[in-house]
Amino acid sequence: MYKPDRVVICEVGPRDGLQNEEKVLTVEEKISLIEKVADAGFKVIEVGSFMHPRAVPQMATTDEVFRGLRKKEGVEYRALIGNARGVERAVACGCDKVKLNVSACREHNLANLNMTPEESVARFKESTDLARAHQIAVSGSISMPFGSPWQYRIPVEEVKTIVEAYIDLGITEISLSDASGMAMPDQVYDLCSRLKADYPEVKWILHFHNTRGMGIANIVAAMAAGITWFDASFGGLGGCPFVPGAAGNVVTEDVVHMCEEMGIETGINLDKGLEIARWVGRLVAHELPGFVLKAGKNSDLLK
Amino acid sequence: MYKPDRVVICEVGPRDGLQNEEKVLTVEEKISLIEKVADAGFKVIEVGSFMHPRAVPQMATTDEVFRGLRKKEGVEYRALIGNARGVERAVACGCDKVKLNVSACREHNLANLNMTPEESVARFKESTDLARAHQIAVSGSISMPFGSPWQYRIPVEEVKTIVEAYIDLGITEISLSDASGMAMPDQVYDLCSRLKADYPEVKWILHFHNTRGMGIANIVAAMAAGITWFDASFGGLGGCPFVPGAAGNVVTEDVVHMCEEMGIETGINLDKGLEIARWVGRLVAHELPGFVLKAGKNSDLLK
Numbered sequence: 001m002y003k004p005d006r007v008v009i010c011e012v013g014p015r016d017g018l019q020n021e022e023k024v025l026t027v028e029e030k031i032s033l034i035e036k037v038a039d040a041g042f043k044v045i046e047v048g049s050f051m052h053p054r055a056v057p058q059m060a061t062t063d064e065v066f067r068g069l070r071k072k073e074g075v076e077y078r079a080l081i082g083n084a085r086g087v088e089r090a091v092a093c094g095c096d097k098v099k100l101n102v103s104a105c106r107e108h109n110l111a112n113l114n115m116t117p118e119e120s121v122a123r124f125k126e127s128t129d130l131a132r133a134h135q136i137a138v139s140g141s142i143s144m145p146f147g148s149p150w151q152y153r154i155p156v157e158e159v160k161t162i163v164e165a166y167i168d169l170g171i172t173e174i175s176l177s178d179a180s181g182m183a184m185p186d187q188v189y190d191l192c193s194r195l196k197a198d199y200p201e202v203k204w205i206l207h208f209h210n211t212r213g214m215g216i217a218n219i220v221a222a223m224a225a226g227i228t229w230f231d232a233s234f235g236g237l238g239g240c241p242f243v244p245g246a247a248g249n250v251v252t253e254d255v256v257h258m259c260e261e262m263g264i265e266t267g268i269n270l271d272k273g274l275e276i277a278r279w280v281g282r283l284v285a286h287e288l289p290g291f292v293l294k295a296g297k298n299s300d301l302l303k
Numbered sequence: 304m305y306k307p308d309r310v311v312i313c314e315v316g317p318r319d320g321l322q323n324e325e326k327v328l329t330v331e332e333k334i335s336l337i338e339k340v341a342d343a344g345f346k347v348i349e350v351g352s353f354m355h356p357r358a359v360p361q362m363a364t365t366d367e368v369f370r371g372l373r374k375k376e377g378v379e380y381r382a383l384i385g386n387a388r389g390v391e392r393a394v395a396c397g398c399d400k401v402k403l404n405v406s407a408c409r410e411h412n413l414a415n416l417n418m419t420p421e422e423s424v425a426r427f428k429e430s431t432d433l434a435r436a437h438q439i440a441v442s443g444s445i446s447m448p449f450g451s452p453w454q455y456r457i458p459v460e461e462v463k464t465i466v467e468a469y470i471d472l473g474i475t476e477i478s479l480s481d482a483s484g485m486a487m488p489d490q491v492y493d494l495c496s497r498l499k500a501d502y503p504e505v506k507w508i509l510h511f512h513n514t515r516g517m518g519i520a521n522i523v524a525a526m527a528a529g530i531t532w533f534d535a536s537f538g539g540l541g542g543c544p545f546v547p548g549a550a551g552n553v554v555t556e557d558v559v560h561m562c563e564e565m566g567i568e569t570g571i572n573l574d575k576g577l578e579i580a581r582w583v584g585r586l587v588a589h590e591l592p593g594f595v596l597k598a599g600k601n602s603d604l605l606k
Contacts, residue, residue: 001304001492001527149604182601184564185523189304212601213557213594217520220488224304246598254516261487291516295549298485298515301452 006265007228009255010044010205011037013280015080016249017237019049019058021284027064029283033276034065037234038072040272046231047077047095050086066093078139087130098131099175100124101141104159105148117142117158121165128169140166141175141207145191146183149242153187156194163199173203175231178218181211181240181247185221192225207231208250210289211240215250216258223264230255235277235288251290253277257297270297309568310531312558313347313508314340316583317368318383319552320540322352322361324587330367332586336579337368340537341375343575349534350380350398353389369396381442387429394437401434402478403427404444407462408451420445420461424468431472443469444478444510448494449486452545456490459497466502476506478534481521484514484543484550488524495528510534511553513592514543518553519561526567533558538580538591554593556580560600573600 014034018025025033030048037045047069048062062079071077078097079090090098102120103109109117121140131138145159166174176191188206196204206222206229208215219230232255238248253273259266274293281288317337321328328336333351340348350372351365365382374380381400382393393401405423406412412420424443434441448462469477479494491509499507509525509532511518522533535558541551556576562569577596584591 001489001524003489147601149606152602152605180604181598182564182604184561186304186306186565211594211598212560213519213554214561216516217523217561220520220523221304240598242604243598247594251516257515258487258517258520261485262489291514291550295484295514295543295546298450299455301483301485301545302455303452 002224002226003262003264004223004226004228007223007230007259008043009252009266009268010046010229010231011042011234011252012046012207012231012249013233013235013237013252015046015048015059016231017233019056020237020239020248021058023284024058025283027061027068030061030065031068033280035070036272036276036279038075040276041268043074043267044076044078046099047079049080050089051080051082063089063093066095081127084126084130087127087134087136090136091134096135097137097139099139099141100127101143101177102162103148104142104145104154104162105151106158108148108150117162118165121162121169124169128171138171139173139175140171141177143177143179144182145176146178146187148180148182156191159191159195160198163195163202167199167202172201173205175205175207177207178209179240180242181209181214183208183214183218185214185217188218188221189225192222192227196226203229205229205231209238209240210236210247210250211243213247216254219250219255234273234280235290235293237280237284237288247289253290253292257292261298305527305529306565306567307526307529307531310526310533310562311346312555312569312571313349313532313534314345314537314555315349315510315534315552316536316538316540316555318349318351318362319534320536322359323540323542323551324361326587327361328586330364330371333364333368334371336583336586338373339575339579339582341378343579344571346377346570347379347381349402350382352383353392354383354385366392366396369398384430387433390430390433390437390439393439399438400440400442402442402444403430404446404480405465406451407445407448407457407465408454409461411451411453420465421468424465424472427472431474441474442476442478443474444480446480446482448479449481449490451483451485459494462494462498463501466498466505470502470505475504476508478508478510480510481512482543483545484512484517486511486517486521488517488520491521491524492528495525495530499529506532508532508534512541512543513539513550513553514546516550519557522553522558537576537583538593538596540583540587540591550592556593556595560595564601
């Protein structure tokens with residue numbers, strides 16, 4: 001079973017985690033949190049989103065967070081956007097990496113927007129043109145490529161059509177986001193192997209939720225297929241849009257702990273990661289699902 | 304990544320799960336639970352243990368449970384024992400399969416019992432002789448072969464010495480039990496591959512705890528190495544002897560759900576399994592860590 005020597009863990013808790021919380025953190029809390037994350041050694045941080053504040057009120061202050069943030073050299077601070085308005089906000093507040101997202105689910109997209117996912121991606125051209133004009137990097141995300149409530153399993157050819165639409169726009173960093181928590185390890189291994197082989201120019205980021213307890217197993221399967229970039233959320237903060245109260249994103253500290261134990265370098269200080277997760281738990285004022293948070297590291301057991 | 308066509312899930316909740324609970328179930332509740340488990344399609348059930356009632360009071364009524372149980376044809380009902388006294392109790396109450404256990408940890412065993420693990424296994428001869436005289440099957444378990452609080456990693460050669468001690472006693476069904484929850488997928492894959500190749504006559508059962516969130520990933524890694532027998536506990540009931548309050552055994556319904564989604568046959572009715580877990584939650588009167596229990600099956604999402 002193949003495992004890489006080194007992986008990159010992207011901390012998405014400030015966006016995908018906090019946007020699911022009832023309690024909205026202050027700008028100061030968010031900034032302090034993100035600075036601690038960078039200090040712990042994370043090289044990619046999803047700071048927030050530039051969606052409409054009415055749609056995602058928890059992310060309404062992303063612009064202010066970017067303005068107040070003391071950026072660390074060598075760290076990438078990205079934000080999720082919905083359209084060109086997001087690029088404008090990114091330009092205005094000094095965010096230099098934006099991420100677009102489309103659902104992999106053809107039926108869903110046709111019913112909601114009356115266009116196919118690849119037509120949706122093609123419409124992102126206004127955003128990518130504007131981003132390029134301002135030297136802002138653009139990443140693309142495909143949500144639910146492993147299955148969705150509308151389409152149980154997405155045929156590989158449909159995912160490939162979306163990937164090609166992104167490539168046509170010049171986007172070669174692509175996330176596969178299991179937002180519905182339906183992915184299974186065999187499927188992850190097969191799809192990742194296939195996409196890696198067919199599009200060697202793409203940098204793949206895998207984004208798993210732990211809705212049905214499969215997050216870590218899916219990461220191991222993706223690593224076996226040669227994937228080395230993964231999203232995760234501190235303490236496992238987050239949720240599933242389709243299942244109220246379900247578990248959130250795969251837990252950052254659990255992934256880092258596993259990598260350490262497997263001899264896979266992450267560049268992250270696990271103790272600092274655990275401290276951050278404990279602090280996040282106090283900020284959101286409820287228990288977090290992290291396992292290592294509760295049980296301690298393997299090495300803590302040593303007599 | 305290899306996956307088998309069919310696996311056997313052994314329900315160990317009645318023993319490894321319930322023995323960690325403060326609340327002791329009545330004989331009637333235990334019998335009813337075990338009969339429901341058999342009815343759901345499980346072919347191996349760990350009913351309880353014949354340890355001294357002072358050591359494990361939750362299991363004091365295992366004899367009565369065996370006496371009252373309506374056994375289902377084709378289902379194996381096993382019990383954990385510590386020594387020949389356990390075989391005597393098994394004979395007396397009609398239990399026809401017992402399981403012995405030794406720690407893989409040399410240092411631990413030497414310090415506690417002043418003998419090596421393989422010497423401990425050799426001492427089991429009294430038990431195996433008595434069992435054989437009464438046509439009772441014997442299984443052997445090795446706990447913490449992936450690491451223990453006393454010995455961070457156990458050298459493969461030390462595990463092999465214990466396996467050979469079991470084989471010398473005529474025991475060819477061997478469990479590897481990660482009771483400390485320290486196992487990692489790469490290690491699981493390597494040790495399972497190695498042991499399967501070196502001892503093709505042995506039937507291996509892998510027993511994982513979800514202490515640090517690795518249970519399901521370890522099962523996937525073991526399956527990739529060709530292992531097809533796994534222990535699991537309803538709702539994830541159980542614990543870790545070294546970490547108070549930590550997560551318990553790998554969750555039966557989550558494993559069955561994964562197998563169904565991966566096209567791996569288990570012979571188990573998942574809906575009945577979920578019903579059992581919900582009932583166990585009511586019996587022990589606290590929330591259980593099962594993920595599918597909370598989020599529902601993938602197929603529940605279908606619009």
